Amino acid sequence: MSEKPNASLVTQGKPKVTGAIFSAPLGTALPTDAKSALDAAFVQLGYVSDSGLTNSIGLENANVKAWGGDTVLNTMTSKTNELKFKLIEALNPDVLKVVYGDENVTGTLETGITVKNKSLQLEGHAYVIDILMKNGAMKRIVAPEGTVTAIGDVTYKDDEVVGYDLTIGLVPADDGVTAYEYIIREAKA
Structure with a gap:
């Protein structure tokens, strides 16, 4: 444990390139760590707005x-864990699948994308x-299960990027964990 404040432990968060x-x-x-390669099933959701990520x-x-x-007693009655971010690759089918549901988005930008905006649970x-x-x-934040619980207004305007402002509600896994956080400092060569 540190005996005094340590400025080298103060940090900010930026996305990987x-x-x-x-x-x-x-x-x-x-x-199960901060550095290992992701399973091939993971898709990258592209650029996020400059408002970054809020947990x-x-x-x-x-x-x-x-x-x-x-x-005489204070008891916790509930706990929520949410991730909030704005995806700004509005022409990316993988982004659209997160927003509208996997089954409701077909095609590619080259062949034509079809989005079905349905009133179904995502x-x-x-x-x-x-x-x-x-x-x-x-x-690295790892959330075993999250569902889109809110989508902000989508604005189409000359001086504004089209994007999807999402809230992802995290659900506890079998072990009761909504998210794992892994932190490591890369060794300097």
Whole structure:
């Protein structure tokens, strides 16, 4: 444990040049560290807007009070874990499949893309987010199951990029974990 504050442990997060957010069908083999290659089923979801990634962790609690009004117990009643980001490759079929559902997007940009915007529950996916940090550190967030729970307004305007502002609600895996976070500093040669 550090005896005093350490500025070298303060960091920021940036995407890898090869992409930062990946999606795969549920059941795909998940990485168990920050560096190993992803299973071939993972697809890169392209550029993300400059607002980056937000990981929202929400807690709800209930207070138990004793006679006289003192709070004597605080219990957690629920916990949520969400990833929020805006995908800006609006012509990418893999992005459209995350937004509208795998079965509702067919074709390629060259052959023609068809999107069916249906009122059905979207299927879950596994997600991996790779983040570059200060001083050669890398962080990988691995979410075994996430489902799109909110889509922001899609705007078509001269001076604005078309994109999909998504909220991904994470569901606990069999072991109760909604996401794993792996962090490592690359050894300097």
